[in-house]
Amino acid sequence: MKQTHTPPTMKDVAAEAGVSLGTVSKVVNGLPVGEPYRQKVLRAIDKLNYQVNSYAQGLKASRTNTIALLIPNTRNPFFAELVHHINRQLLKRKYRMLLCTTESDTDLEQTYITMVQQNKVDGIIGLTYNPNLVIDASVPFVSIDRVLSPSLPCVACDNFAGGQLAAEKLADLGCKHVAFLRIGSALNNEPNKRKSGFENGCANRNLHYDMMILNDGEPLTRFRTFLEEHRTAEGFTLDGIFCVTDYIAYCVLRFLDELGVDVPGEVQVIGFDGTRAFGSENYICSTIVQPVEEIAATCVDLILQEDIAAKPSLICLPVRFADGGTTRPET
Amino acid sequence: MKQTHTPPTMKDVAAEAGVSLGTVSKVVNGLPVGEPYRQKVLRAIDKLNYQVNSYAQGLKASRTNTIALLIPNTRNPFFAELVHHINRQLLKRKYRMLLCTTESDTDLEQTYITMVQQNKVDGIIGLTYNPNLVIDASVPFVSIDRVLSPSLPCVACDNFAGGQLAAEKLADLGCKHVAFLRIGSALNNEPNKRKSGFENGCANRNLHYDMMILNDGEPLTRFRTFLEEHRTAEGFTLDGIFCVTDYIAYCVLRFLDELGVDVPGEVQVIGFDGTRAFGSENYICSTIVQPVEEIAATCVDLILQEDIAAKPSLICLPVRFADGGTTRPET
DNA sequence: TTGTTTTCGTGAAACGTTTCATGACTTTTA
DNA sequence: TAAAAGTCATGAAACGTTTCACGAAAACAA
Numbered sequence: 001m002k003q004t005h006t007p008p009t010m011k012d013v014a015a016e017a018g019v020s021l022g023t024v025s026k027v028v029n030g031l032p033v034g035e036p037y038r039q040k041v042l043r044a045i046d047k048l049n050y051q052v053n054s055y056a057q058g059l060k061a062s063r064t065n066t067i068a069l070l071i072p073n074t075r076n077p078f079f080a081e082l083v084h085h086i087n088r089q090l091l092k093r094k095y096r097m098l099l100c101t102t103e104s105d106t107d108l109e110q111t112y113i114t115m116v117q118q119n120k121v122d123g124i125i126g127l128t129y130n131p132n133l134v135i136d137a138s139v140p141f142v143s144i145d146r147v148l149s150p151s152l153p154c155v156a157c158d159n160f161a162g163g164q165l166a167a168e169k170l171a172d173l174g175c176k177h178v179a180f181l182r183i184g185s186a187l188n189n190e191p192n193k194r195k196s197g198f199e200n201g202c203a204n205r206n207l208h209y210d211m212m213i214l215n216d217g218e219p220l221t222r223f224r225t226f227l228e229e230h231r232t233a234e235g236f237t238l239d240g241i242f243c244v245t246d247y248i249a250y251c252v253l254r255f256l257d258e259l260g261v262d263v264p265g266e267v268q269v270i271g272f273d274g275t276r277a278f279g280s281e282n283y284i285c286s287t288i289v290q291p292v293e294e295i296a297a298t299c300v301d302l303i304l305q306e307d308i309a310a311k312p313s314l315i316c317l318p319v320r321f322a323d324g325g326t327t328r329p330e331t
Numbered sequence: 332m333k334q335t336h337t338p339p340t341m342k343d344v345a346a347e348a349g350v351s352l353g354t355v356s357k358v359v360n361g362l363p364v365g366e367p368y369r370q371k372v373l374r375a376i377d378k379l380n381y382q383v384n385s386y387a388q389g390l391k392a393s394r395t396n397t398i399a400l401l402i403p404n405t406r407n408p409f410f411a412e413l414v415h416h417i418n419r420q421l422l423k424r425k426y427r428m429l430l431c432t433t434e435s436d437t438d439l440e441q442t443y444i445t446m447v448q449q450n451k452v453d454g455i456i457g458l459t460y461n462p463n464l465v466i467d468a469s470v471p472f473v474s475i476d477r478v479l480s481p482s483l484p485c486v487a488c489d490n491f492a493g494g495q496l497a498a499e500k501l502a503d504l505g506c507k508h509v510a511f512l513r514i515g516s517a518l519n520n521e522p523n524k525r526k527s528g529f530e531n532g533c534a535n536r537n538l539h540y541d542m543m544i545l546n547d548g549e550p551l552t553r554f555r556t557f558l559e560e561h562r563t564a565e566g567f568t569l570d571g572i573f574c575v576t577d578y579i580a581y582c583v584l585r586f587l588d589e590l591g592v593d594v595p596g597e598v599q600v601i602g603f604d605g606t607r608a609f610g611s612e613n614y615i616c617s618t619i620v621q622p623v624e625e626i627a628a629t630c631v632d633l634i635l636q637e638d639i640a641a642k643p644s645l646i647c648l649p650v651r652f653a654d655g656g657t658t659r660p661e662t
Numbered sequence: 663t664t665g666t667t668t669t670c671g672t673g674a675a676a677c678g679t680t681t682c683a684t685g686a687c688t689t690t691t692a
Numbered sequence: 693t694a695a696a697a698g699t700c701a702t703g704a705a706a707c708g709t710t711t712c713a714c715g716a717a718a719a720c721a722a
Binding site: 051053054055056058059064066073074075076077080081083084087088091096097098099100101108111120247250251275276278279284 | 382384385386387389390395397404405406407408411412414415418419422427428429430431432439442451578581582606607609610615
Binding site: 350351352363364365390391392 | 669670671672673674676677678679
């Protein structure tokens with residue numbers, strides 16, 4: 001009699017099908033097997049409800065079926081969505097996701113790096129702002145939003161096009177004098193391209209713009225000061241604001257509210273990311289939406305792709321504008 | 332000569348230390364070993380920078396070092412924090428977290444259930460509203476916020492105390508006539524206890540209250556209607572509102588804004604959960620804060636605890652009140 | 663000193679896969 | 693028809709652990 005509580009193994013399947021272990025293995029892995037054999041094995045697998053033990057598999061193949069996702073945190077809604085979609089994609093492909101939230105916790109970063117060194121993950125998808133991250137070349141790595149080295153593929157939305165779209169949108173919505181608010185970064189981040197895209201867009205539409213750049217670490221209240229300076233007796237002297245991030249847009253909106261400036265009446269605001277309001281499908285502000293789902297899918301495709309040489313160094317995915325109530329309705 | 336690129340195995344450690352495989356295994360697993368042996372092994376482990384291969388471990392022990400976390404989504408900030416903290420706790424204990432975001436995706440639920448049946452996880456931590464979830468008794472299960480059966484432990488914050496605290500807080504802040512807004516649920520959810528707690532608190536403080544209960548699926552705009560009815564020529568007839576959830580509080584705040592009711596001037600609002608504003612440490616409203624970190628730690632403790640019989644069926648963790656600007660400053 | 667008990671490190675077997683050399687069987691060729 | 697070539701399932705070895713029966717050495721008792 002068969003033990004009821006042990007999951008069936010390949011051996012059981014082989015016995016049931018009347019074939020050898022190797023044959024079952026081949027069928028399971030999609031290797032060529034004579035049709036009658038394949039049928040017998042498939043029937044047996046079905047009958048026993050067999051599923052491979054990925055730990056035995058991992059042991060043998062020194063593959064772990066695990067991809068590490070290195071991300072600052074899950075609190076930021078954009079990151080949370082990214083986690084969600086990457087997780088889905090990996091699950092679909094029978095991979096596990098090792099979630100590493102790194103926020104300024106060097107211990108955790110070390111834990112993660114140790115695991116990688118010890119060959120416990122098959123690849124890493126990383127969205128990291130840590131500039132001195134040491135990446136072992138033997139582990140496949142896909143970066144999000146930041147080109148770390150020419151040899152490591154990077155997936156990002158089309159930040160240049162996004163910046164341009166924001167500028168053109170503001171112009172099309174009737175703005176004459178806009179501002180770009182951003183946080184400077186010495187790093188070679190992809191999001192930095194939003195700036196040149198924006199400048200390009202303004203040039204295309206003959207739009208006059210100011211730019212306010214905060215250094216890393218400077219308090220966001222500087223933006224408040226900046227905005228305050230634009231409030232004159234004749235009204236608010238800006239009629240459009242592009243914020244490099246929805247988060248900044250969110251803060252700016254609060255500042256504007258405090259200053260009594262009407263949005264989108266007096267000034268229209270566009271953010272970047274496509275952050276949705278708490279618990280709803282609505283965007284928290286008019287925004288350039290990153291294609292989170294495609295970014296996730298692309299990362300997973302890349303990390304699981306065998307042929308490393310064939311990986312392009314930068315993949316840009318298209319963005320789109322979405323109305324979130326902080327711009328006037330389109331005509 | 333030793334191959335440079337293969338991680339060291341127990342065999343290597345045994346050779347280095349001049350002891351047997353079994354001895355190394357015991358040291359690694361903390362089993363009793365003579366002190367001189369232990370020292371030799373530890374030195375060798377250190378020298379070779381050895382780390383156990385958990386896949387071999389899992390194969391042998393039919394343990395997988397993986398805990399599944401079943402959660403509706405990661406978009407809700409409360410869930411996102413839960414994921415974060417549970418992940419940390421598990422990582423600390425060398426466990427992996429298999430993240431299953433289930434939101435109304437029956438396919439994914441099936442994937443997850445199959446994995447469990449096939450013995451691919453060592454336990455499940457589940458926050459699920461799916462009433463007909465079938466739980467295999469052979470897999471340890473810890474539930475969050477919902478008692479699924481007397482034999483399955485459940486971790487929750489002290490919802491009763493939270494409801495009571497909200498009522499008493501409103502009373503202490505000078506409210507005379509408050510309302511409790513909630514969504515009804517036929518399920519035996521722990522959060523339902525917020526109601527009796529609230530009623531108890533009102534009784535303690537002789538506070539008059541209304542209650543508005545929405546059935547599952549009813550649009551939240553009903554709350555708007557409810558609020559509208561309380562706006563009279565003499566002003567707003569409610570001076571305090573307790574919402575069963577921060578999300579509802581968030582919506583209610585928007586309704587109140589639309590209705591031109593001043594918060595916290597005319598009416599004070601308290602939510603429940605401790606949701607923080609996008610990208611900040613501030614709460615989105617005055618709220619009863621769930622101890623997310625403790626909930627996470629408790630779940631992990633329970634799920635990894637060997638002795639199932641010793642697990643209590645319900646663990647209540649203390650809540651606290653936090654000011655989020657929608658109540659008047661405390662005196 | 664001898665016999666008995668206890669302690670504790672040893673090493674082989676087993677966990678469920680994958681891989682590869684082997685050889686049985688079929689097809690092709692002369 | 694016989695030999696050579698090709699096809700393809702077979703089953704044993706190996707992956708890195710854990711576990712357990714075994715036996716050597718130490719401790720104790722007489």
